[in-house]
Amino acid sequence: MTRIEEMRTEILEGNIEKTLFKLSWPLILNNLVHVLYNITDTFWLGKIGREALSALGVSWPLIGTLMNLGQGFAVAGFAFVGQYIGAKLYDRANRAAGALYSLVLFFASLTALIGFFITPKALEFMKVTQNVYPYALTLSSESLAL
Known part of the structure; x- marks a missing residue:
C-alpha cells in the first residue's frame, strides 16, 4: 500500500477527530504565527507614533x-x-x-x-x-x- 493510499484510508475510515486535527494543525499554527506577527507589528508601530x-x-x-x-x-x-x-x-x-x-x-x-x-x-x-x-x-x- 502506497503512502497516498494509506492517507486516503485514514481519512475515509479513521478516527474523524484525529484526522481533522492532523489536517488542521498546520493551518492553526500558521494563523497563530500570523497573529503574533500582527501583535508585534502593532507594538513596534505604536512606539513610532x-x-x-x-x-x-x-x-x-x-x-x-x-x-x-x-x-x-x-x-x-x-x-x-x-x-x-x-x-x-x-x-x-x-x-x-x-x-x-x-x-x-x-x-x-x-x-x-x-x-x-x-x-x-x-x-x-x-x-x-x-x-x-x-x-x-x-x-x-x-x-x-x-
Whole structure:
C-alpha cells in the first residue's frame, strides 16, 4: 500500500477527530504565527507614533484584498488536486499541482506589480491624511513585496 493510499484510508475510515486535527494543525499554527506577527507589528508601530499605527488600519483593506485574491486561486487549485487524488489519478494530480504552483507564482507576481502601482491612488481615494499617507504607502508596499 502506497503512502497516498494509506492517507486516503485514514481519512475515509479513521478516527474523524484525529484526522481533522492532523489536517488542521498546520493551518492553526500558521494563523497563530500570523497573529503574533500582527501583535508585534502593532507594538513596534505604536512606539513610532499614532500615524504609523494608523497606517495599519488604513493599509490592511488593500493588503487583505490582494492576499485574498491570491488565496482564491490557491483554494481552487487545491480542489482540483484533491479531486484527482480522490479519483486515484495521481499523474493528473501531480500535473495539476505543478500547474497550480506556476499559476500562483504568476498571479502573485502580477498582483504585486498591479498593487504597487494602484496603492498610491487607492490611498488617495480613501482620503488618507497627509500625516498617515507615507506610513500607509510604505507598509502597503512592503507587504506586497512579501
